[in-house]
Amino acid sequence: MISINRVTFNYRKNSKSILNNINLEIKDKEIFGILGPSGAGKTTLIKLITGQLDSQNGEILVDGCKPDVHNREFNRKFGIMMDGLGLYERLTCYENVLLFARIYNVIDSYVVDVLKQVGLGEHLNKTVNKLSTGMKQRVLLARAIIHSPAILVLDEPTSGLDPVTADEIHKIIKEIRHMGTTVLLTTHNMNEADKLCNRIALLNKGGIIECNEPEAIKRKYFKSGSVCIHTKNEKDIYLDLEKQKSELINLIHSGDIETIHSQEPCLEDIFINLTGEMINSLRVIRAMINKEKTDILRNKKMLIIMFIFPVIYLFITFAGIQEFKGDGSAFVLMHSIMVPIQIIASIVAEEKEKGTFKMLMMSGVRA
Numbered sequence: 392m393i394s395i396n397r398v399t400f401n402y403r404k405n406s407k408s409i410l411n412n413i414n415l416e417i418k419d420k421e422i423f424g425i426l427g428p429s430g431a432g433k434t435t436l437i438k439l440i441t442g443q444l445d446s447q448n449g450e451i452l453v454d455g456c457k458p459d460v461h462n463r464e465f466n467r468k469f470g471i472m473m474d475g476l477g478l479y480e481r482l483t484c485y486e487n488v489l490l491f492a493r494i495y496n497v498i499d500s501y502v503v504d505v506l507k508q509v510g511l512g513e514h515l516n517k518t519v520n521k522l523s524t525g526m527k528q529r530v531l532l533a534r535a536i537i538h539s540p541a542i543l544v545l546d547e548p549t550s551g552l553d554p555v556t557a558d559e560i561h562k563i564i565k566e567i568r569h570m571g572t573t574v575l576l577t578t579h580n581m582n583e584a585d586k587l588c589n590r591i592a593l594l595n596k597g598g599i600i601e602c603n604e605p606e607a608i609k610r611k612y613f614k615s616g617s618v619c620i621h622t623k624n625e626k627d628i629y630l631d632l633e634k635q636k637s638e639l640i641n642l643i644h645s646g647d648i649e650t651i652h653s654q655e656p657c658l659e660d661i662f663i664n665l666t667g668e669m670i671n672s673l674r675v676i677r678a679m680i681n682k683e684k685t686d687i688l689r690n691k692k693m694l695i696i697m698f699i700f701p702v703i704y705l706f707i708t709f710a711g712i713q714e715f716k717g718d719g720s721a722f723v724l725m726h727s728i729m730v731p732i733q734i735i736a737s738i739v740a741e742e743k744e745k746g747t748f749k750m751l752m753m754s755g756v757r758a
Contacts, residue, residue, distance in 0.1 A: 392542070392574050393417035393440060398449035399434060409435045411597040413449070413756060421575040422564070424584040427594035433577040436594070437544055440575070441469050453542070470540035472531045472573075484511050487519060488533050502537065509533045509563055525556035532563065542573045549583060561587055582657035588717035589619070591658075595666045605658060612664070613655040621650045659704065678706040 395415040400536045401408045407536040418421045425433050436443040439451055442458030442465060451458055459465050478487050488502045506515055510531040521529060528548065535543060548564065549557035564587060567576050578584055582589050585605045603606055618626045620642060630639050642648055656664075 392419040392454065393575075394450075394452040395436075395440070396450045398439065398446050398451060400439060400444070400447055404639045409597050410439075412600060414600065415573065417573065417597070418590075420568065420571055420573055421589040422568050422576060422587050424576045424578060424588035424591040425594055426578060426581060426584050426591055426658070428579055431594045433594060434546065437546065437575070437577060441471065441544065442466075467538060468541045469544060470535035470538065470542070470651060471544045471546075472535040473544075473546045478519045478527060478530055478534075481518060483516050483518050484522070484526075484530050484533075485515040485589070487530055488537055489536050492537050497538055505537050506530075506532045508536075508566075510559065510662045523556075525552050528556075528560060529563075530550065530589075532560070536567060536572070540572065543567060544575045544577075547579075548576050549580070555595070557583070576600060581662060585658050593658075593662055593665065595662075600665050601661075608658065608661060609655050613653075617653075619652045620648055621646045621652075623649050 393415070395413055395417075398409040398410060398413040399408050413436065418627075425436060427433050435444065439446050440458060442460035442462075452463070453468065456465060479490070482490075484506060485502060488506060489499060492499065492502050501514065503512075506512060509532050511526065511529050511533065514522070514526065519530060522530070532545075532548070533544075543564075545564065549560050552560065561583070564574060564576075576584065576588060583741070588605060590602070590604050593600050593608075603611070617629055617631050618639070620630065620639075621629065622642075624647070628642070668717065
């Protein structure tokens with residue numbers, strides 16, 4: 392269906408490649424997932440496949456033809472549901488899909504059938520601005536499949552949806568695939584790809600680091616050989632199958648086991664281990680937090696102001712309420728006095744710690 396051979400792409404000459412030597416074979420009538428973090432090159436790859444961008448090196452073939460965005464027959468092969476692609480808010484669900492049906496010369500009556508297929512049969516005449524996020528996603532999906540495309544491209548189809556609505560969208564996508572459509576899914580949600588895709592490609596920094604069936608990838612990186620046993624008295628016991636076989640046998644004979652699970656890694660764990668992306672990000676975050684803690688603890692005067700002034704403020708406010716019951720102006724006056732005092736005190740404490748005003752004064756003298 393789709394063949395990608397040695398494709399490299401960058402948006403500017405002599406700049407770092409967005410995609411680097413990509414090789415993929417996407418089969419007919421499968422759900423193929425392209426996974427990776429933001430900036431990995433997922434959207435760029437989709438634009439190359441659909442002809443929105445021209446490949447600079449390598450070759451892309453779709454049903455044996457090179458992508459050509461100006462070729463009407465080539466464009467009809469694709470139904471595209473991009474993340475954030477707008478709908479006409481003041482038009483109804485029916486009118487939004489009808490517009491695209493007429494662009495593709497699809498009969499008007501088929502619009503109702505497609506909207507029913509995506510679960511919007513009872514909302515045909517409801518305007519889009521009155522729909523929930525999940526229902527809007529359904530309209531986008533209906534719009535993408537109105538002309539019965541051979542290839543359905545989905546960019547983050549369940550982004551921002553609750554688990555129940557996301558699961559309903561997943562069921563619709565599987566039904567579309569069973570009807571003979573090839574589905575190309577881009578996402579950074581590893582769990583979604585694990586549920587939906589027949590095969591996946593892990594994309595990072597413009598390169599494919601792994602490509603196979605989700606289960607095959609998980610088996611490949613399952614090396615621990617451990618199990619988690621949950622006992623009837625609510626305890627979790629982790630055993631190494633190679634070193635603790637006798638303990639496992641004893642537990643089985645005891646009858647205390649409620650559940651037993653192998654500890655194979657999930658796709659997200661595998662991706663983190665292969666790239667180190669998440670690990671590096673966490674290190675940066677921890678360093679930032681530690682720096683903030685250190686800065687706060689060093690500025691002891693600021694800490695005193697932060698804790699003492701709110702207490703004084705609350706005490707005077709309470710006293711003011713008791714003293715001036717019914718007189719709102721006195722309370723407002725007291726509030727307007729205390730807030731500037733707290734701000735000025737904070738500035739003074741910071742100035743003493745860093746010497747900001749002193750440096751400004753010295754600069755004025757030099758000038």
